[in-house]
Structure formats: structure tokens, C-alpha cells
Amino acid sequence: MTTTITGFFTDTSVCIGCKACEVACKQWNQLPADGDFFSGRSYDNTIHLEATTWRHVAFVERGVSLSGQSTARPFSWLLMSDVCKHCERAGCLEACPTGAIVRTEFGSVYVQPDVCNGCGYCVVCCPFVVINRREDDGRAWKCTLCYDRQKEGMEPACAKTCPTDSITFGPLEELKEKAKKRLEELHRRGVTEAYLYGMNDEDQPGTEGLHAFFLLLDRPEAYNLPPAPSVPTRGVGGSWGAMALGLAGMVAVAVAASRAGGEKR
Amino acid sequence: MIHARKETTGREMGEEYAVLTGEAAGQRLKQAEPDAGGVVPLWHEVPSLPAQAGDYYGLALLKEPVWIWSVPAYFYVGGVAGGGAVLAAALHGKRPLRRLAAWCRVLAFLGTTVGPALLTYDLGRMSRFLNMLRVFRPSSPMSVGSWSLAGTGMVATLALLQGDRASAKPAHLATALGGLMVAGYTGVLLGNSANPLWQDRRRLLPLLFISSAVASTAGVLEMMPLDRKEEGVVQRFGVAGKAGEAACMLAMEHVHQSTPEAAVAMKKGKGGVLWQAAKVALVAGILVELVPGRSPTKRKISGALTTLGAVCLRFALLETGRTAAREPLAATRPQRRKMGW
Numbered sequence: 001m002t003t004t005i006t007g008f009f010t011d012t013s014v015c016i017g018c019k020a021c022e023v024a025c026k027q028w029n030q031l032p033a034d035g036d037f038f039s040g041r042s043y044d045n046t047i048h049l050e051a052t053t054w055r056h057v058a059f060v061e062r063g064v065s066l067s068g069q070s071t072a073r074p075f076s077w078l079l080m081s082d083v084c085k086h087c088e089r090a091g092c093l094e095a096c097p098t099g100a101i102v103r104t105e106f107g108s109v110y111v112q113p114d115v116c117n118g119c120g121y122c123v124v125c126c127p128f129v130v131i132n133r134r135e136d137d138g139r140a141w142k143c144t145l146c147y148d149r150q151k152e153g154m155e156p157a158c159a160k161t162c163p164t165d166s167i168t169f170g171p172l173e174e175l176k177e178k179a180k181k182r183l184e185e186l187h188r189r190g191v192t193e194a195y196l197y198g199m200n201d202e203d204q205p206g207t208e209g210l211h212a213f214f215l216l217l218d219r220p221e222a223y224n225l226p227p228a229p230s231v232p233t234r235g236v237g238g239s240w241g242a243m244a245l246g247l248a249g250m251v252a253v254a255v256a257a258s259r260a261g262g263e264k265r
Numbered sequence: 266m267i268h269a270r271k272e273t274t275g276r277e278m279g280e281e282y283a284v285l286t287g288e289a290a291g292q293r294l295k296q297a298e299p300d301a302g303g304v305v306p307l308w309h310e311v312p313s314l315p316a317q318a319g320d321y322y323g324l325a326l327l328k329e330p331v332w333i334w335s336v337p338a339y340f341y342v343g344g345v346a347g348g349g350a351v352l353a354a355a356l357h358g359k360r361p362l363r364r365l366a367a368w369c370r371v372l373a374f375l376g377t378t379v380g381p382a383l384l385t386y387d388l389g390r391m392s393r394f395l396n397m398l399r400v401f402r403p404s405s406p407m408s409v410g411s412w413s414l415a416g417t418g419m420v421a422t423l424a425l426l427q428g429d430r431a432s433a434k435p436a437h438l439a440t441a442l443g444g445l446m447v448a449g450y451t452g453v454l455l456g457n458s459a460n461p462l463w464q465d466r467r468r469l470l471p472l473l474f475i476s477s478a479v480a481s482t483a484g485v486l487e488m489m490p491l492d493r494k495e496e497g498v499v500q501r502f503g504v505a506g507k508a509g510e511a512a513c514m515l516a517m518e519h520v521h522q523s524t525p526e527a528a529v530a531m532k533k534g535k536g537g538v539l540w541q542a543a544k545v546a547l548v549a550g551i552l553v554e555l556v557p558g559r560s561p562t563k564r565k566i567s568g569a570l571t572t573l574g575a576v577c578l579r580f581a582l583l584e585t586g587r588t589a590a591r592e593p594l595a596a597t598r599p600q601r602r603k604m605g606w
Binding site: 125 | 285286287288289290291292293294295319320321322324325326327328329330331332347348351352354355356359362384387388389390391393394396397399400402404405406407408411441445448449450452453454456457458459460463464467468469470471472474475476478479494497498499501502505506509586590593596597600601603604
């Protein structure tokens with residue numbers, strides 16, 4: 001049986017910042033609470049994706065208006081529901097020494113909780129701020145792209161609940177077509193700053209494209225996204241090469257030092 | 266009926282209302298409502314922060330390494346084991362240096378035995394330490410390292426048991442081969458990460474770890490009673506290691522100029538202090554050794570200083586990595602520069 005590769009397309013131009021995706025995710029996945037606090041950063045009291053937060057809505061109040069939009073004074077919102085990107089080449093997956101992190105039949109990146117031993121290497125290998133090890137649980141956690149729901153033929157909880165269809169779920173190829181059409185539409189309407197983030201290999205060679213990609217209205221940094229993320233294993237050959245060189249030196253030093261005292265018996 | 270307020274589960278969902286079968290239902294909780302982990306201050310009066318152009322409220326763009334003290338401790342122990350294993354093999358069959366070779370074998374054995382214990386202590390689920398050998402993933406330096414460490418532990422035990430008899434040569438060579446991997450892979454492991462500080466220095470880190478492994482092994486051996494011949498061997502081994510370590514540390518600082526945002530982390534906070542301490546101890550160790558005259562006390566002081574420096578260096582690398590991960594510009598600016606912005 002073949003399954004189609006699925007993903008998320010998050011169109012931030014229609015996000016209203018209701019955080020229903022955050023709630024739906026917490027509820028479906030029965031994620032624990034993160035504690036009550038005010039961050040002082042607009043309406044964003046979630047702050048970041050975490051082991052217990054698999055959707056995070058970013059809020060930016062800008063003193064500039066969006067092109068193609070008329071407001072009494074220069075102002076616009078940037079709202080974006082962030083999620084694990086399920087990279088085509090995933091840093092966490094390539095780093096996982098236990099094989100706990102796998103690529104599912106839907107093309108998503110999934111951490112098997114019954115295998116993960118909490119070594120913490122995926123945490124430093126994620127080029128985004130996604131996967132983390134929760135101290136009291138000990139294992140690494142992140143968005144599963146609702147693997148359990150998908151297996152039952154249901155769409156992920158966040159996409160299901162999104163009232164404006166800012167989060168859309170579907171076969172990745174269809175989503176790409178949809179995203180391109182939406183981008184054209186926005187450009188036609190004068191929102192010229194709109195662009196697609198990480199849709200294809202060409203857009204983001206470092207990850208070879210994301211299975212959860214975005215339509216953004218400002219530079220990636222404004223949403224706490226890296227402009228050119230790269231999976232750590234790209235170009236790590238030089239590191240192994242340097243190691244080989246160093247080790248050759250180590251052998252030479254040991255042999256030379258051993259000559260300093262005593263002849264062979 | 267009024268229920269007494271029970272301790273919160275963090276999910277506020279009794280089993281009578283819902284069956285906990287969700288993906289994360291198995292997450293174990295000690296602290297149901299944690300604070301934000303120090304990521305943001307918990308304010309009672311909330312000053313509103315305007316968003317800055319260029320980042321997202323100055324919040325981290327990468328996760329900090331979650332490793333505890335036992336990981337840098339392992340980096341040191343593994344280095345000593347690797348150096349010991351290589352030197353033991355080089356000394357094999359040299360009769361006047363039998364005692365030194367035996368010590369090296371013990372170092373290789375102890376390092377590869379204590380090392381896995383230290384690594385296991387860091388695991389979130391210690392009971393699953395054997396999962397490290399569940400698969401072999403060449404793309405993961407940690408997987409390569411786990412297999413190397415496990416293999417070296419076995420052959421180092423064999424080499425220790427076989428001692429210096431001639432038939433032990435294969436075991437010694439195997440231990441040396443494994444020891445080389447153990448001494449070197451940790452540098453690749455840090456370099457193969459998204460952390461800007463480590464990633465920018467990915468070609469240097471293996472060299473730093475290897476040279477420091479040589480220096481660390483010599484440092485430990487210098488603290489032991491040695492005769493004149495043994496001292497000659499240890500000092501030659503040590504001089505090369507210490508010189509290499511000093512050169513690599515200088516080079517690590519030199520990379521500062523190309524990535525100033527990440528490099529700030531090497532001067533800030535706990536990591537900065539540790540880095541400076543590592544430098545001072547290493548240089549002091551070299552200077553003590555340069556004092557003319559041969560005396561065991563001098564040698565032991567030099568060995569102790571080298572050891573101190575090597576330990577500080579490992580902790581400094583982790584702590585500076587933590588600091589660098591907190592700085593969003595350290596991640597974004599180098600990427601922008603590569604994009605030609």
C-alpha cells in the first residue's frame with residue numbers, strides 16, 4: 001500500500017492569532033500545561049515551541065502597514081502559527097543514535113516515545129527551535145503531524161480546528177500548488193512582500209524543503225525563523241577529515257614518544 | 266459535595282472524564298506547571314516589549330544543549346582513555362617501559378568503563394542506555410561514537426587482562442584503533458550541530474579534542490611516579506599535546522573575527538570564565554614544565570595544571586554553546602552573510 005506524502009501549508013496572511021491550534025494540539029495530544037505567565041511580548045505568552053508545546057502562535061505588532069492595505073496610521077500585525085517543519089532532510093532524525101526518530105509513511109518526522117532514551121543530541125541538531133527534552137520526562141518530544149489521527153484518515157487537530165484555514169493540511173504536492181496560487185493572488189492584490197518559506201529544495205537547500213512550509217509577510221527573522229537553516233550533516237565531511245588528520249598526528253606523536261625510552265626487547 | 270483541592274496533574278483531566286491515550290499521555294511530570302525554564306523572566310508588572318527589527322523579541326532561535334555536567338566530564342575521561350590506548354599500543358613490547366604501558370592500559374580501561382556510565386547518567390531514560398546500540402547510523406556522530414566506545418571498552422578490558430605478553434598485540438592494536446575514535450569523535454559530535462558557535466568551528470573542534478586528549482593523558486601520567494625513561498616518553502607525548510591544544514585554542518578564538526555574534530558567547534558568563542581558566546591553566550602548565558631542572562614535584566604540578574585546563578576546556582565548550590544558543594543573531598547573521606546579504 002502506498003500512502004501520499006502529506007504536510008502543512010500555513011498561510012500567515014489569514015491567521016487571526018486565535019491560538020485555537022495551540023489548544024487543539026494540547027487537547028488532542030494530551031500535552032501537559034506550560035505554566036501561567038505573561039511574557040510582555042504582545043499576545044505571545046507561549047514564547048516558543050517546546051517538548052510540551054507543538055504549535056506556537058507568534059505575534060508581532062508592526063509600525064508599518066502592509067502594502068496593498070490602507071490603515072489610518074501605519075500599522076499591521078504579523079501572526080504566524082509555528083510548528084515542527086518536518087524537514088525533507090531532518091537534523092534531528094539524522095542525529096538520533098537510537099533510531100527513535102523515524103520518517104513515517106506520510107513523510108513526517110516522528111519520535112517514537114517507547115524508543116527514545118533522552119540523549120539530547122536531536123536538541124542541538126535541530127536548525128529551528130523545535131525539539132526539546134523535557135527534564136522531568138527525560139525524553140525528546142515534538143509535533144507528530146498527528147501521526148495517530150493520520151493513520152485513522154483524519155487531518156491533524158490544528159488544521160481541523162483552524163477557523164480561517166490559515167493552517168491547511170493535505171498531500172504535499174497539492175499544498176504546493178495551492179500555495180503558489182495563493183501567492184499569485186496576494187501579489188495581484190498588491191501584497192508584494194508575501195513569499196513562500198521553505199517550500200522547495202530551491203527555496204531552502206539546507207533542509208531540501210519543508211513538509212510544513214509557510215507563506216510569510218516579513219523577513220523570516222521577524223517570526224523567529226532562520227533565513228537559511230541547514231541540516232548539520234551538510235558539509236560535516238570536513239569535520240571527519242579534520243579528525244582523521246588529527247588522529248594521524250596522534251599516532252605519530254605516540255610512536256615518536258615511545259622511541260624516547262628503551263629499545264625493543 | 267466539595268472536593269478538597271487535589272494536586273494538579275498538569276492536564277486537569279481525571280481518568281473518569283477521559284482516557285489518556287494521546288501521543289503525549291505518557292509524558293511523566295514532576296512539576297506540573299513549570300516556570301518558563303528561565304527563558305523569559307516572570308513579570309508581575311508587565312512592561313510591553315516592542316518588537317525589534319531583525320529578531321523576534323530577542324528570543325532564542327535555537328534550543329540550548331540540555332546536557333548536564335556528566336557529558337563534558339565524559340569528554341575529558343574519553344580523551345584520557347583514547348590517549349592511553351594509543352600510547353599503550355605504541356609502548357607494547359618495550360621492556361623498560363612496561364610499567365608505563367601498564368598504566369596506559371589501565372587508563373584506557375577505566376576511561377572506557379567510567380565513560381559510558383557518565384553518558385548514561387545524562388540520559389533522560391537511563392534504563393534505555395542499550396538503545397544506543399539498537400541501530401548504527403553513520404550520519405550521527407553520536408551513533409558512531411557509541412559503537413566505538415562500546416567496542417573499545419571490550420577490547421580495552423581484553424588488553425588489560427592480557428597484559429604485556431606478545432600475544433596481546435592484536436588486542437592492543439584494536440584498543441588503540443578504538444581509542445583513536447573515542448578521542449576524536451566528540452569533536453565531530455559538537456561540530457555536527459546547529460549551534461552556531463560549534464558549527465563555525467567544526468573543522469577545529471576535532472583537532473582541539475584530539476590534541477587535548479594527548480595533553481590530558483600526559484597530564485594524568487605526569488602526576489604518577491615515573492623513572493627517567495618513562496618521564497622522557499610522557500614529556501614528549503605531553504609537549505606535542507599541549508602545544509597542539511594551545512594552537513587549537515588560539516585558532517578557536519581566531520574564528521571570532523568571522524562570526525562575532527557567536528563569539529561573544531566565548532567571553533560571556535560561566536562559559537567565558539571557564540574558557541579563560543582553561544587557557545590560564547594550560548599556559549601555566551607549559552610554563553612550569555619549561556622551568557629548568559628535573560624534579561618530580563615540578564612534573565606533578567605541571568600535570569595537575571594540564572588536567573585542570575583540560576577539564577575546564579570541556580566544560581567551557583558546553584557552557585559557551587549554551588550561551589551562543591540563546592543569542593538569535595548568532596544564528597541568523599552568519600546565515601545572512603552566507604546568503605550574501
